[in-house]
Amino acid sequence: MSAPPSYYGRPVVKEPVWSPEVAVYFWLGGLAGMSAVLGFAARLARRPVLARASLLAGFAALLACPPLLIADLGRPERFYNMLRVFKPTSPMSLGSWVLSFFGGALGVAAASEVTGWLRPIGRLGELGAAIFGLPLFTYTAVLVADTSVPVWHEARHHLPFVFAGSASASAGAAAAILTPSRESGPARRLAILGAGVELGAVAVMERQLGRVARHYHHGPAASPARMARMLTAGGALLMVAIGRHRAGATIAGTMILAGSLAERFAVLRAGPASARATAGGETVRAIASELGRPPRPAWQR
Amino acid sequence: MAKPYPPPAFVAPAKPGEPVGFFTDSSICIGCKACEVACKQWNNVPVDDIRYLNSSYDNTGELSANSWRHVAFIEKKQADGGVAWLMNSDVCKHCKEAACLDVCPTGAIFRTEFDTVVVQADVCNGCGYCIAACPFGVLTRREGIASHPETNGVAQKCTLCYDRLSGGEEPACAHACPTKSIQFGPLDELRERAQQRVADLHAEGRTEARLYLADERDNGIGGAGSMFLLLDEPGAYRLPEHPVVPTRRLKEIWGAAAMAAGLAVAGVLFAFGSSRR
Numbered sequence: 001m002s003a004p005p006s007y008y009g010r011p012v013v014k015e016p017v018w019s020p021e022v023a024v025y026f027w028l029g030g031l032a033g034m035s036a037v038l039g040f041a042a043r044l045a046r047r048p049v050l051a052r053a054s055l056l057a058g059f060a061a062l063l064a065c066p067p068l069l070i071a072d073l074g075r076p077e078r079f080y081n082m083l084r085v086f087k088p089t090s091p092m093s094l095g096s097w098v099l100s101f102f103g104g105a106l107g108v109a110a111a112s113e114v115t116g117w118l119r120p121i122g123r124l125g126e127l128g129a130a131i132f133g134l135p136l137f138t139y140t141a142v143l144v145a146d147t148s149v150p151v152w153h154e155a156r157h158h159l160p161f162v163f164a165g166s167a168s169a170s171a172g173a174a175a176a177i178l179t180p181s182r183e184s185g186p187a188r189r190l191a192i193l194g195a196g197v198e199l200g201a202v203a204v205m206e207r208q209l210g211r212v213a214r215h216y217h218h219g220p221a222a223s224p225a226r227m228a229r230m231l232t233a234g235g236a237l238l239m240v241a242i243g244r245h246r247a248g249a250t251i252a253g254t255m256i257l258a259g260s261l262a263e264r265f266a267v268l269r270a271g272p273a274s275a276r277a278t279a280g281g282e283t284v285r286a287i288a289s290e291l292g293r294p295p296r297p298a299w300q301r
Numbered sequence: 302m303a304k305p306y307p308p309p310a311f312v313a314p315a316k317p318g319e320p321v322g323f324f325t326d327s328s329i330c331i332g333c334k335a336c337e338v339a340c341k342q343w344n345n346v347p348v349d350d351i352r353y354l355n356s357s358y359d360n361t362g363e364l365s366a367n368s369w370r371h372v373a374f375i376e377k378k379q380a381d382g383g384v385a386w387l388m389n390s391d392v393c394k395h396c397k398e399a400a401c402l403d404v405c406p407t408g409a410i411f412r413t414e415f416d417t418v419v420v421q422a423d424v425c426n427g428c429g430y431c432i433a434a435c436p437f438g439v440l441t442r443r444e445g446i447a448s449h450p451e452t453n454g455v456a457q458k459c460t461l462c463y464d465r466l467s468g469g470e471e472p473a474c475a476h477a478c479p480t481k482s483i484q485f486g487p488l489d490e491l492r493e494r495a496q497q498r499v500a501d502l503h504a505e506g507r508t509e510a511r512l513y514l515a516d517e518r519d520n521g522i523g524g525a526g527s528m529f530l531l532l533d534e535p536g537a538y539r540l541p542e543h544p545v546v547p548t549r550r551l552k553e554i555w556g557a558a559a560m561a562a563g564l565a566v567a568g569v570l571f572a573f574g575s576s577r578r
Contacts, residue, residue, distance in 0.1 A: 007373060007539035008356040010363055014441055016433035037569055045573045074427015074442045074454030078407075081426045085408035089548055092406035092430050134566070138558035145554045146404060146547050147433040153547050156554045164561035168568055189572040197564065271433065281536070284436065286521050286543035 004281030011279040013148045015272040018072060025068040026140045026264040029099070030167030031174060031257075032061040033136030036106055038171050038190060040130035043123070050187060052113055053178035054171065055126065058133075059110040061174075062103055069099075091143040098139060102132035137167035144267065151215050151274035152267075153284045158205035162263065165201050168194025169232065170260035173253035176239070181246045188243045191256050195236035198263060199229065212282060215270040225266035231259030306498065307481035314469030315487075320416035321466065322526030323475065323483055324491040325390050326498060327538075328510060330482040332358060332388035336370040339477035343462065344369065347446045357386075363539060364391055366443035366457035370474050373538050387532050390474070390483055391539070393418070393439045393459035394514060395526025396546060401431035401440060401458075403548035409456075416488075417461040417526055427454040436522065436544040461526065488526065495528055502530075509533065513540060521545035 035058030042051035070079045083100065087093035105128030112122020141163035145156035152159065172191030176184045202225075206213035216225040235255030242248025274282060307329065315321045340346060349367040354360050357374035364371045375387040399418045402410045409425035412418055420431075420440075431440050440458045443449065462472035470476070475485035484491060495515045502510040509532050514525035522544050535542050 004542075005534045005536035007375070007537060008354070008359075010539055012438050012536075012539055012541050013436065014432050014438040017429040017442060018433075034565065037566070041569045041573055072429075074429065074444075074456075075425070078424075078426035081407040081409070081424060082428075084424070085406075087406060087408065089403040089551065090406045090430070091551075092404065092428060096406060134562040135558075137565070138562050141561070142551075142554050142558050143430075146551055147430075148400065148436040148438075148545075148547050149433055153550075156550060157557045160554070160558040160561035161564065164558075164565045168565050172572070186569075186572040189575065190568055193568045193572065194565075197568070275433070275438075278438075278541075283541060283543070284545050284547065286545045 006279055006281070009279045011276050012283070013150075013275045013278045015275040016147065016149060018268060018271075020265070020268070021068040021072045023264040023268040024261070025065055025072075026163070026268070027166075027170065027261045028061040028064050028068070029140060030137040030163060030260070030264075031170045032058040032065065032106070033102065033133035034167040034171035034194075035061065035174060036102070036126070036129035036133035038175055038187065040126045042186065043126060045186070047183055047186070049183040050175060050179050051126075054175045054187070055106070055109055055113055057174040057178055058129070058171070059106055062106055065099060065103075091139050091146050094135070095139040095143060098132050098135045102129055102136050105129040105132060138164055144271065147271075148284055149271045149275050150278065150282050150284050151209065151212050151270045154209055154212055155205045158201055158208060159267070161201035162198055162205060162267070165194050165197030165199075166260045166263050169198055169236070169256050170194070173235070173239075173256035173260075176243065176249040177253040181244055181249060184249060188239055188249060191253065192236050192239050192243075195232045195239075195256055195259070198260070199232055202229070202263070212274065215273045215277070216266060219269075219273045221266045221269035221273060224262045224269060228259050228262035228266055231255045231262060233259075235259055306501070307484060308494070312471045312475075312485055315415050315466045317414035320488045320526065321486060322395055322417070322461070322488050322491060322528070323392060323472070323485055324495050324515075324528050324530070325392070326482050326484065326495075326530045327387065327389035327532055328498075328502060328507070328530055329480045330372070330388040330390060331480055332372055332374055332386075333479060334361075334372050335477040335479060336390050336474035336483055337361060337368065337372060339473040340370045340459075343465070343473035344460070345449075346457075347443075347449050364393070364437075364439045364458070365441040366455075367446070369393070369457075369459040375533065375537055377533060377537075385532075387537075389529065389531060389538050390478075392474070392527050393461070394437055394522065394544075395459075395461055396522040397525065398523035398546045398549060400434040400436060400546045400548050401456075403546070403551075404430045404434040406430065413463055413466075415461065415463070415466050417463065417466075419460045419463050420456055420458060422452045422455050422457065425455040427456065429456070431456050434547060436541055436546065438539075491528060495530060499530060507532075514544075521549070
């Protein structure tokens, strides 16, 4: 097969412009979203210590999210335009609304938890945060998959599992660090499960990507991808081995948290490398029906 | 009697509700870049950092926030040792299923009454989503242009001269094109003309001529507002062979996300369910 034609080696798709702040946001947003789910489950299971730790860890992670997102904008002073419309076709629009409702609910829950005031409303906030937490830790994967960047779009069936696993691992790890080991059993199990899902989903994703997966092994994404594998796997093994002791859980949890952050950096950095590779014929694959004459979707007619 | 080609310059004003666009016939492009200049002059598009790019007569490079038309120059080696010089003026495709429009979270990008796609510079907050979403790499963010502080940090691209269309004029690039390589008009009419043109070229033995994005529905983008007649493979002009709007797969991506969230909930239930206290 001859080399695909190229115009002076210039990429077809433009490189994404998202800064490292976005990778940190993906990590913290995932941590906050899953922590709210974990905290609510702990409340239902009558484990108040674990519920409180998860709730406050999630709230702390949440606080950093808006500044990170605003800093990444080309016109930060217009950040409020994110809530100008509600647009189901835009994962970023949905995500902005999810983050807003999640933040409101978790803020109420955290305030009630700390002050002891208005407990029923605080519990309602916990429920709301758990509900909005679910899209919060997955929409970021949808966001990057919904682009013309081959390494993201071709992994569209796998990235949500990578992010969900990574979020579960980090939320479990954070709660395991913040909770006495007598209370932290479910958090530790969640961290181990999440790490397993993350590593498994990454392996399946790379297999499916084929040649495109090379961006996770060469170039700017290679080192965070390697760190993510080592820290997540090592942290999970340590959590199994010595997680029952608080100190052990702290070491293992820190490794898992760092691995989860590294994974988001790997995904974010693979994007621009893949966009550059569109100069050499790397592309989003059209499926058979898209080469024919597919009908326009209803919302576009 | 055969109609004259290219058709006479007069173009009836665009009517709201009637989709209009471009047919760019690269077989009669002479590479004068009048389109690039006219576009910059009319739309007040700033000058980019001009560098020598070592790509024939092309130092514009590619479409960007500061280049809404881009004339590609290809020096194609021929079998007889000669060189065929191919030129084509690229532009935003004004997709009927536009990825940039779909993903824009602020509503800054909208579809006009002429079925074209336009960025409102005073609404865009520079999130950058459209840049990665566009399958043609049309958009970038305008950065660091001292003379244009109001549009710095904002995504910019061809508006198909929305202001001129509203005023009953044709877009500046089409108006300035001396050979009518860039033709403006109702899309139905342009499609018909493009089919006829490629048939005529084939009849003349120029079998390398092909249409790009001239199908009403095809191309994975639901049809385009800019179609091209090319003399080489699309890739040679920095155009994707099979462009696909990523937002078309949004449902299946959210489906995967829902399954992933469900798996996470199952994980939490398992984590609590298996506890012995």
